Amino acid sequence: MTGNVLLAARMHADGLKQHELADALNKRIASFTGKPGTLQDRHVRNWLTGKTRWPQGRQRRALEEEFGCSAVELGFTKPAPRPSAPAPPAPTEDPVRRRTFASTATGLVAAAALPPAPTTSALRVGMSDADRLEGAFAQLVSSDNTHGGTISLETRALAFAHHANELQAVGSASQRVRSRLYYLGAAFTGTALWAAVDAHEPERAQRHLERAMRLAGMSGNSEMQLRLWGHAALLSYQLQHHPDALAAAQAGRASAACRRDPLLRSLAAARLAGIQAGTGERTAAMRNLDHAIDAFDRAEPSIPRPTWVGFYDRAELDGLSALIMARLGQHDQSEAYLHRTLARLRPEYLRNRTYYGAHLALAQLRQGDVELACMTATSVLPDDASDSLTGRTGKLLHTFNHELTRTAPGAQAASQWTDEYTSRKGRPL
Secondary structure, three states: OOOOHHHHHHHHHHOOOHHHHHHHHHHHHHHHHOOOOOOOHHHHHHHHHOOOOOOOHHHHHHHHHHHOOOOOOOOOOOOOOOOOOOOOOOOOOOOOOOOOOOOHHHHHHHHHHOOOOOOOOOEEOOHHHHHHHHHHHHHHHHHHHHHOOOHHHHHHHHHHHHHHHHHHHHEEOOHHHHHHHHHHHHHHHHHHHHHHHHOOOHHHHHHHHHHHHHHHHHHOOHHHHHHHHHHHHHHHHHOOOHHHHHHHHHHHHOOHHHHHOHHHHHHHHHHHHHHHHHOOOHHHHHHHHHHHHHHHHHOOOOOOOOHHHHHOOHHHHHHHHHHHHHHOOOHHHHHHHHHHHHHHOOOOOHHHHHHHHHHHHHHHHOOOOHHHHHHHHHHOOOOOOOOOOOHHHHHHHHHHHHHHHHHOOOOHHHHHHHHHHHHHOOOOO
16 A cells, blocks of 8 residues: 555656666666665565655665655655754755656645555455545546646646555455456546646656556446547647547547447547548548537436546537637637637636637637737736646647737737736746
């Protein structure tokens, strides 16, 4: 069972098994002592379970060099000084340490949500354990709807994925429970994947995709596989690997989940239409958009569905339709769909409201309505200067600014927009 969730999340993100981390650390120890280290996988296991809370000095140095952060940021706890000894000075942090994942506080949020480590060696894993993880997954989905693909979301998702996978290794469980744990491992890793895609971090997203697909395959759950094919299609499209994007979207559309449920079939058809529109397949895109609308109208809304499907409603279908029209150059129709999307969007979907608002500004600009486009674009900027305009929305507003500068450089509205954009975007995109 995982006691040190921060170290577990870092290992999971880098794809390191216990013996692989031990080998890597031994090489680092040799580099600064001239003598190979003697770490074994049991030492790493003791760190993960919390049995060893503060590794030896050279081990800490190797860990810090391996992950690029302090031992404390890796979840280790420095022992309190003995009463007879004077208190040591507070450690100072190196301001230039690289950080590839969230701060210690973020990891502690995930750690607090995980069940405590067992006190006995014989652990029976049951549906109640899976239910707790399912509740955590629902919370992550809600966080994504509000805040989007943040590094905090990605880190927490990876920590929970590692916990779900460790339950497989340390406990006895029925096959039904194991299948559900594989499903949950895929669900959490898929959330990390989506967070990286939403943040436009393709290298991390690709690593998450490979692990998530493997776990989903072992779970045998076609609905989770459909979710991952959708993320894979968007990732490949971002990378401009259009044949891969098309193949992934087609795989999702052909899944067993789509055959059973018209709502999932609608989602997969809409995503496929979006890829086809982006690759110039106009006729096929319009045909699949029609299929998506028809299947949505046939779907029974009261059927129980996985948590992650909850975002797909009429507002989201209108939003996907708007993206299809924009890629086909039908910007007036795209604008019409976007107005419907924003009118129907649920209040808690703040990330999507900003995202589709940026698309609306682009649609208006591409129809020549500069003043209205600038007003719309300004409305989705953050209130204060920050670095929040990253990821997909940040890319859209960067595109808007570039096209505005090219098409209407002397317009008063354009000048006002430039001033607002410069002062409130936080940092160059």
